[in-house]
Amino acid sequence: MHTVKLNDLIEALAGEIELMKPHLDESLEQLATLGFEDNAFIDAMDQYSGQVQRMGEAAEMAGFPGLQAVCTHVLDNTLLLASQTAEERKETVEFLHNWPDRMVYYLRHTEDPSAAAGLVDMLCRAPSPMEEEQALKVTYQLGVMPAQLKGPAAGGAENLRPLLAHPEDVALVLPEDVDPKVIEGFLQEAPGQAAHLIRLIRSIVAGSGDGSDLTAAKRVAHTLKGSGAIIGLKGLVSLGHNLEDILEYFELHQEDNKVGKTVGDILLDGAYCLEQMVNYVNGSDEYPQQAQSVLQGILDLANLIDRGDDLSQLVRRAPAGGGAQMPVPAVSTSPVPGIKAVGGVDQGTAATLRVNLKLIEELFRISGEVSVTSAAMEASLKKLGLQARELVRQNLRVQRRLMELENLVDIRALTMMRARNRRAEDTEFDPLEMDQYSELHSTTHALAEETGDLRVLTHALEGTISSVSAIQSRQQIFSRDLQHLVNGTRMTEVGVLETRLQRNVRTTAKATGKEAVLELKGGDTLIDSDVLNKLAEPLLHLLRNAVDHGLESPEDRIACGKPPAGHITLSFALQGQQIALRCSDDGRGLDYDAIAKRGVEKGLIPARHTDISEEELARLILAPGFSTNTEVTEISGRGVGLDVVHEWVSDRHGTMQVFSRPGEGCTFELHFAASLSTVYSIIVGLGEHRYALPSISVSQAVPRGAGSFDRLGGQLFYRQGEKAMVALFMADLVGLPLDPEKPLNDYDVIIVHLADKTRALLVDSLVDARELLVVYPGRFGRHARGVAGLSILGDGSVAVDIDVPQLLAGAVRKTQAPVRQDAGAEQAAQRQGRKSVLVVDDALTVRNSLQELLTDAGFDTGTAKDGMEAVSMLDTLKPDIVLTDLEMPNMNGIELTSYIRNKEETKNLPVIMITSRSLEKHRALADSAGVNQYITKPYNDNDLLKVINRALATAA
Structure with a gap:
């Protein structure tokens, strides 16, 4: 009966969604086109969200928290429409249009793991994506549903409820092939469910609960039973199933929803035993020695209900042997072959403690x-x-x-x-006789x-x-x-990923028709758990690439004298505070001809590339969208694999190198920080300010006088021995003023590396080198380019932790020493016959890129970070044209344009606004302020230069 009810309910829910789909699409069409202040929009929003909410409530009533979570997340995305523009709604509307079909497919194919995975993947790609931890829980809850739907088969003598509880009925053992992700989801979800079940049953026994508490308790017991079934915990299944049946009986047959003391004690014992079983599995409690006795009491009560006898006749039987406890199940002494016990504290291993x-x-x-x-x-x-x-x-x-x-x-x-x-010659004493x-x-x-x-x-x-x-x-x-x-306490051994990585290699090898063996070395290396969690995806891409692109087919390997199964070695080692990760295979190596051909097709290298080294060609495979495969498959062809790895390493200030020999294999070597919280840094001084550069990005700190400076083609270079590198003023990069009178030889130098480039940063002083605790600056600092965090130094001052790759990205390569603004006559002579442009933008990278573009085009260029700074520069720079952003702190682009138009000296000055805002109302606002040209990002450099030249010609 139970199975029929649940299956019918699932089918009914799928049918209901199909019936509602046209109505949902009709409401969605109104939500996509109407303004949020329109009454019809509000009605459509209420209708759509109401239908989704009702579906979630139905899933909750049926005891399916995974379906309820899906509906809740869809509802959250629906509510986004009220705060989005018409352009922003497109992605949300597309998601809301597609989710019902994906939900119906899952309900009709609950046994298919890909159906649940597809549904969760859609939620993770929603405009408001589901968080990773929540997605893991929902995947687990959806995976449990098939076991919930099956339940115990009805009919047949072999399926009658047992009369006696046996030790094997309360065993807690796991199959060796259980999915670690399912276990992880269980450990996250089950403890809270067990604690909730105890609260509900205590409320029922105390008489303070109502019918909803019985319904909720039955639903939680049902979920725990399904969890136990999906991961193979027989004790959890037995206890949860019989407890669920008892709660269902009282839900249907007790008008006052009250239970007697004896029944209440049995229910409480069952709830507490379930909680202890869950805690035993996650290692935080001992095995429940009373489990068999508790199950016996639950069975006696359930059989009494099955026979329709008076519950007042219930008598709790004494434990076997007349003792206080039943014998301990033979779980730990004679486990069933092929399975292993979990939980408890092993005498051969250290005890563990769970801490909040x-x-x-x-x-x-x-x-x-x-x-x-x-x-x-x-x-x-x-x-x-x-x-x-x-x-x-x-x-x-x-x-x-x-x-x-x-x-x-x-x-x-x-x-x-x-x-x-x-x-006194007549004195009686000689002066020398008395001091x-x-x-x-x-x-x-x-x-x-x-x-x-x-x-x-x-x-x-x-x-x-x-x-x-x-x-x-x-x-x-x-x-x-x-x-x-x-x-x-935050560190985790990388070996915890081995099962997942091995499965990934086997799956990829099977999909590509190859044979591969993965060997993991250094599995006991400790990495920050947050770093490790985010390292899993890049590692999967790296291994898939090694199997698909690196290893040959078994036939080709045999023909080359190699064993048919390819060998991939993934090794981890701790080098100082850095992790050195090497992924090597014994495959064919990189096909440099194919890489070069693909690079020419994508415009990454010139057609004549005879002077490009193999090292430079190898780095091309890290470019976004780069792939030598001509066909897109489930494994590769989209060019996103190694790009993901390279981006991950770059985000952590690390380095990635590629080594390959034709026919001998390929090696990817990654270096990154083992922990994100503390970083060994070089502290430098820029005037009164202190900045910290992570040692992972620093090659060398050189005191003044150890090298020399040269200018070549207008570019400043720093020479150290036989090496020459581009030199940059760090103060200029971080936005601090420079001292034009300071000789170059009075600067200390920090040599940093960025990918395959090396730069020399000129600083005022080398202060210290130490391990710093890095604190993220929070939401107020998220837009600060080049800032990784803040650290407090020993003297109480604050040092800004620098994100070196981000700071150098798009930086203007200063070719000359800074020129003072008060050198007006000299500047005027240099600018004679050249037009000047004032660039106003709060983003450093935008200012730098525009300045570099305009300087190369022959303009004299000044920059300002907001409208207030631009106002102060109008008199000294006297620009011929102004390029400004719309949204800036202190004074935005509209206010700056109004100021320019209201001042007699600048009222005819051309103003071009460059912004990401593309709505008509923003254009109208800019036109009313007097903006000459409105350009939306992204823009083409050549088109921008044409617009500037036309504006200057018109103004002339």
């Missing part, structure tokens, strides 16, 4: 604060030590002065005694003694400072150890 994530984050924060405080103490002690040494030097200077004073006093006293001796001292002698000697005491105190102070410094050094070691241990 918020507590870990707080511990991590405090550890960072301790590290910052320790660095501050170190800086203070260094300063105190310097002051103590200066005090010693000062004492020495005072001592020399005292010696000089004593000599002067003695000489003066001797002179006076000789004079008195000449006047004669004045008050000056006494004071001088007292001062000398005090100075000696002060010197002793100073040496004692030095000793105390030295002792405190030693203590502080030990404390700093402990602080560093503490930080590493706390960081270790």
Whole structure:
């Protein structure tokens, strides 16, 4: 009966969606075209969202949380329409149009894993995408549904409810081939469900609940039963199934929804036992020794209900043997062949403790604060030590002065005694027989003694400072150890990905008709769990590429004298604070001719490419959309595989290299930081500001005077030995003013690497090198280009952590030393006969790219980051034309244009607005302010130059 009901309900739900589809599309058509202030839009929104909400409620009533989650996410995307423009609605409308068909397909093919995967994938690609963790839960919930629908078969003596509970009925064992993703979803979902079931049953037993609590408790028990069935936990299935039947009986036959004390105790025991089973599986609790006794009580109650007997006759039977507990199931001593036990604490392994994530984050924060405080103490002690040494030097200077004073006093006293001796020749004593001292002698000697005491105190102070410094050094070691241990709570062994990676290689090999063996080395290497979670997808792309592009078919390998199965080695190693990842195969290697041909077709290299090295050709395969396959398959051909890997590495300031030998295979080598929270950095000074560059991006820090500067073709170069590299002023890149009078030889140099390029950054000073705790600047800093985070230094100041690749991307290559704005006559002479352009945009990369384009086109160019700065530059630069963005802080493009038009000197100055806003209302606003030309991004450089020249010609 149960199976029939659920299957009929699923079929009815699928049919209902098909019937509603035309009505949903009709409402959707209105939502796509009407304005959100229109009453018809509001009615259509209410109708569409109401139908989706009712479907979600029906799924909830049936006990299918996965379907309910799908409907909830669709509802969230529906509500986006009220805040979107007509252009932005297109993607949302397309999603809302397609989801009912995908839902119906899943309901009709619940046994097909690809149906559930397709439905979740659609949700992850929605305008408001489903988060990864939620998607994992929904995938798990949808995967459980087939087991929920099957349930116990009705009829037949072999399917009658058992009378006695046996140890194997409460066993908690897992098949060896269980899907790790399903287990992961279970561990995320089941603990909360079990705790909710206890709350509901306690409410029912206490008499404070109602019929909805019984319905909800039955639904949770049903879900836990289905979870146990899908992953193979027989104990969870047995207990959950019989408990569900009892709850269903009370839901249908108890008008007052109340249960007696004996029944209530049995229900509570069952709920608590289910929770302990779940906790045993995830390793946070012991195996429930009372499980068999609890199941026996549940079976007695369920059989009593099946026979229609009076529940008041229920008597709880004593455990076997008359003891307080039933015997422990023989799960751990004689497991069923082919399956392994889970949960519990193994005597051969260390015990584990589950800690709340918020507590870990707080511990991590405090550890960072301790590290910052320790660095501050170190800086203070260094300063105190310097002051103590200066005090010693000062004492020495005072001592020399005292010696000089004593000599002067003695000489003066001797002179006076000789004079008195000449006047008193009849004295009874020779002057040399008795010392004669004045008050000056006494004071001088007292001062000398005090100075000696002060010197002793100073040496004692030095000793105390030295002792405190030693203590502080030990404390700093402990602080560093503490930080590493706390960081270790976030670290995970890369070996946890092995099962997934092996399955990926087997699947790809099967799809391509090849044979492949994956060997994982360094599986115990620790990586930040957040980094590891996001590393999985790039690794899958890397391995698919190795199988599809790298390995030959078995026949070709045999013909080449190789074994039929290709060998792929994936190795991890910790090098300092970096992870070195190597993916090697013994396949055919890179086909440089095919790469070059494809590069010419895509315009990446010239047709005559004889001077391009194999290394440069190898880097072409990392370009977006690049693929040597001529046909698109499920495995490759779209050119997104290695592009994903390269982008992932670049986002983490890492490097990626490709090595290949024809016929011998190909190797991809990746280097990236093992943790995103603490980064070893080089701290540099730019005036009073401090900036930190991650050591992973730095090749060398060179003090001033170790190299030389040259100019070649208007470009500044830095030479170190035989190497020459483009030199850039870092202050210019971060938007700080430059000192035009400062000689180049007074700059220190940081040599950084970006992909296959090397750059020399000129800085005012090299401050320090240390491990820094990087804090993300938050939503207020998300638009700051080149900023990776902020760090607090030992002296309490804040250093800006630099994202080197992002900072250098699109940077203008400065070819000359900065020119002061007050050198008006010299600038005017240089600009004579040339037009000047003022570029106003709050994005540094936009300003730099436009400045580079216009400079190459022969214009003198000035830049401003907002309208306020542009106003201050209008008098000094006197531009012939202004290029401005629409949306900027302080003063936007509309306000700047209005200012220009209202000023007599600039009212005829051409203004071109370049913006991403393409709506008519924005164009109208720009026209009313006096903008001459309105250009939307993206734009073509040649077209922009034509528009500028036309505007200048018209103004002339």
